[in-house]
Amino acid sequence: MDLASLRYSKSHEWVHWDGTTATVGITDFAVSQLTDLVFVELPAPGTDVQAGQSCGEVESVKAVSDLNSPLDGTVTESNENLADELEKLSDSPFEEGWMFKLTPSDPSQIEQLLDRAAYEKMCEDEAH
Amino acid sequence: MKTSLIDWHRAHQARLVEFAGWEMPIQYTTIIEEHHAVRSQAGLFDISHMGRLYIRGADAEVFLNLVVTIDVSRLSPGRIRYALATNEQGGVRDDVLVYRLENEFLVVVNASNREKIVEFWNTQSQKFSDVQIDDKTLVTSMIAVQGPKAVDIIRQDFPHAADLRYYHSVQESGQGGDFLISRTGYTGEDGFEFIGSPDEINAIWSYLYEQNQPTLQACGLGCRDTLRLEAGMPLYGHELSETIDPLSAGLKFAVSLTKESFLGKDQMTSISEAGLEKQRVGLELEGRRIAREGATVETPDGHTIGEVTSGTFSPTLDKSIAMAYVPLESGAIGTKLLINIRGKTHPAIVTSLPFYQRSTVTG
Numbered sequence: 001m002d003l004a005s006l007r008y009s010k011s012h013e014w015v016h017w018d019g020t021t022a023t024v025g026i027t028d029f030a031v032s033q034l035t036d037l038v039f040v041e042l043p044a045p046g047t048d049v050q051a052g053q054s055c056g057e058v059e060s061v062k063a064v065s066d067l068n069s070p071l072d073g074t075v076t077e078s079n080e081n082l083a084d085e086l087e088k089l090s091d092s093p094f095e096e097g098w099m100f101k102l103t104p105s106d107p108s109q110i111e112q113l114l115d116r117a118a119y120e121k122m123c124e125d126e127a128h
Numbered sequence: 129m130k131t132s133l134i135d136w137h138r139a140h141q142a143r144l145v146e147f148a149g150w151e152m153p154i155q156y157t158t159i160i161e162e163h164h165a166v167r168s169q170a171g172l173f174d175i176s177h178m179g180r181l182y183i184r185g186a187d188a189e190v191f192l193n194l195v196v197t198i199d200v201s202r203l204s205p206g207r208i209r210y211a212l213a214t215n216e217q218g219g220v221r222d223d224v225l226v227y228r229l230e231n232e233f234l235v236v237v238n239a240s241n242r243e244k245i246v247e248f249w250n251t252q253s254q255k256f257s258d259v260q261i262d263d264k265t266l267v268t269s270m271i272a273v274q275g276p277k278a279v280d281i282i283r284q285d286f287p288h289a290a291d292l293r294y295y296h297s298v299q300e301s302g303q304g305g306d307f308l309i310s311r312t313g314y315t316g317e318d319g320f321e322f323i324g325s326p327d328e329i330n331a332i333w334s335y336l337y338e339q340n341q342p343t344l345q346a347c348g349l350g351c352r353d354t355l356r357l358e359a360g361m362p363l364y365g366h367e368l369s370e371t372i373d374p375l376s377a378g379l380k381f382a383v384s385l386t387k388e389s390f391l392g393k394d395q396m397t398s399i400s401e402a403g404l405e406k407q408r409v410g411l412e413l414e415g416r417r418i419a420r421e422g423a424t425v426e427t428p429d430g431h432t433i434g435e436v437t438s439g440t441f442s443p444t445l446d447k448s449i450a451m452a453y454v455p456l457e458s459g460a461i462g463t464k465l466l467i468n469i470r471g472k473t474h475p476a477i478v479t480s481l482p483f484y485q486r487s488t489v490t491g
Binding site: 039062083 | 155441
C-alpha cells in the first residue's frame with residue numbers, strides 16, 4: 001500500500017478510496033500507541049455509519065478506544081478474520097489489518113481528510 | 129517527582145506516565161511481552177514511587193500495633209509481613225508491608241497514600257512519648273527483581289539474599305552505603321526487592337541489567353498491574369478503600385483480632401461475628417473484552433449485585449479476568465454472572481483466587 005495514496009482522520013483511521021469503495025483501518029501510529037491489542041469490534045455489513053462517529057471498538061490492555069468511521073456511508077464488508085488474528089494489526093496495519101469497507105454517501109468528504117504529510121505532522125505533534 | 133532512574137528509563141525508550149505524582153515507566157516494550165518475561169524468566173522494576181517510612185523510638189512497636197492490623201510484636205528482626213493500616217471505622221487507609229529491622233521498623237506504603245499515612249500517623253504518634261516517623265521515600269530508591277530466574281540472578285552477587293526465606297530481609301553493605309534486600313514482590317512470582325541510597329540502587333540496577341541480558345527484562349507498571357491481578361492481589365483504590373473492610377476483601381490472614389487493640393478492631397470484630405455481607409471474588413469472562421473498574425456485575429436475571437474493582441486481559445491464561453465485590457450468596461466458585469461492559473452484558477463465572485499460582489513455592 002502506498003501510504004501517500006491514503007487519506008487519514010484525526011482519530012488515526014486511514015482510508016483507501018478506489019472510486020467505488022472506501023477501505024478503512026487504523027494506522028501504524030495508532031497501533032504502536034495502543035500496544036497489547038486484545039479485542040476489536042467491527043461494524044456489521046449493512047450498518048450506516050457517520051463521519052467522526054464511533055462504529056466499533058479497539059481494546060488494548062491499557063484502554064478501550066472508539067473506532068470511528070472517517071466517512072458517511074454504508075458498511076459493505078468487515079474483516080471478520082481480524083478478531084482472531086490481532087497480530088495482523090501490528091504486522092500489517094495498512095494491508096491485512098484493514099477493518100471495514102464502505103460505500104460513501106458523499107465521496108467528496110474524502111477530500112476533507114488529512115493527506116500523509118499532514119497526518120505525519122499531527123502524529124509528530126502528538127508524540128511530543 | 130522523578131525516581132533516581134529516570135535518565136535510564138528515558139535512555140531505554142520507556143513510555144512514561146504520571147502515577148501518584150511520579151513520572152514512571154508504564155512499559156519499555158509491550159505490557160504482554162514484559163508480563164511473559166516475568167512469568168518465564170525475570171523482570172526488573174523501578175518501584176521507587178512506593179513510600180518508605182522508618183518508624184523508630186521506644187514506643188515504635190506499640191504505636192504500630194495501634195495503626196496496623198498485624199501483631200508486630202510477634203515479628204523478629206528480618207521478618208516482613210503484609211498488613212492493613214486501618215481507620216477507626218474498620219476501613220482500610222492503606223495496605224502495607226511491615227519490616228522489622230534490627231533497631232527500627234520499615235513500612236512500605238502505596239505511593240498514592242504516602243502523604244495521607246504520614247500525616248495521620250504523625251497525629252497518632254502524639255499519643256506516645258517516643259515515636260519518630262521518618263519518611264525516606266525521596267532520599268532512597270527501590271527496585272524489584274521478579275520471576276523464576278530471580279534467585280539465580282541474585283545469587284551471583286548477593287549469596288546471602290539468595291538464601292533468604294520468603295518475606296524476610298537482610299542488610300547488605302555497598303559502596304553507596306547499606307542497603308536492604310528482601311524476598312518480596314507484587315507479581316505472584318518469587319523475587320527480591322532492594323532499598324537503598326539512589327546511587328547504590330542505580331548502580332545495582334545497571335549492573336543487574338547488564339549482567340543478565342537477555343534474561344532480565346526491564347518492566348514497567350503496566351505489567352505490574354496485570355501480574356498482580358493474575359496473582360489475585362488487591363490494589364489500593366480498587367479492591368481496597370476507606371470504606372471496604374479487610375475481612376470482606378479476603379485479607380483475614382493479615383488481621384490479628386486477638387491482639388489487644390488497633391484502630392477499627394471493634395468494627396472488624398462485629399463484622400467477623402455477624403458474618404460477611406459481600407466478598408471479593410475472581411471472575412473469568414467469556415470473550416476477550418476487558419471488564420474494567422466500575423463495570424456492573426449482574427445476576428443472570430439482570431439484577432445488579434456489585435461492581436468490578438479491576439480487570440484486565442490475562443496474558444498467562446489468555447482470558448479476560450476481573451475482581452469484584454458481590455454478595456456472599458453470589459460468591460461461590462462456579463456461580464454464573466453477567467458483567468455489563470458499556471451497555472452490553474457478557475457471561476462470567478466466579479473463579480477461585482488467585483487466577484495464577486506459581487508451581488514452586490519458596491521459603
